[in-house]
Amino acid sequence: MEIIGWILILLFFVIGFVGLIYPIIPAVLFIFGGFVVYGLFFDFADLPWWFWAIQILFVVLLFGADAVANLVGVKKFGGSKAGLWGSTIGLIVGPFVIPIVGILVGPFLGAIIAELLFNRSTLKQSVKSGVGSVVGFVTSVFTKGIIQIIMVALFFLVI
Structure with a gap:
């Protein structure tokens, strides 16, 4: 049963990191789920209250960081x-729609098309907005990745 528990924990962590590049997956919730x-397979007492408090703060921070980075x-562009x-x-x-590269092409084209359709922006300004979207996404992935690594590292330090 112990092996099944660790397999599930590690699977949750891996899915959490995959969620960094596939935004449909709630990455931080999978990390927290791990x-x-x-706790369910072993013992919640191994994880002290301050561990849970820090992790909940990280979860809130990651949800906020996602929205703010984009x-x-x-806006900056x-x-x-x-x-x-x-x-x-x-x-x-x-x-x-476009596996692998769609993670960068999608927001880029989405921003361009929306700017052209709804704001009647010039193509140059729309492309600039698209670039900003990609920069925001990449910055978000990098930031969230670091925070998720800290979350998992803290978990392994505590247990």
């Missing part, structure tokens, strides 16, 4: 709310 699986990326919505839709749809 901690819960540990917003800052689009001159995009609008339409560009932000377009990039978000592209981020969700892109990986399914």
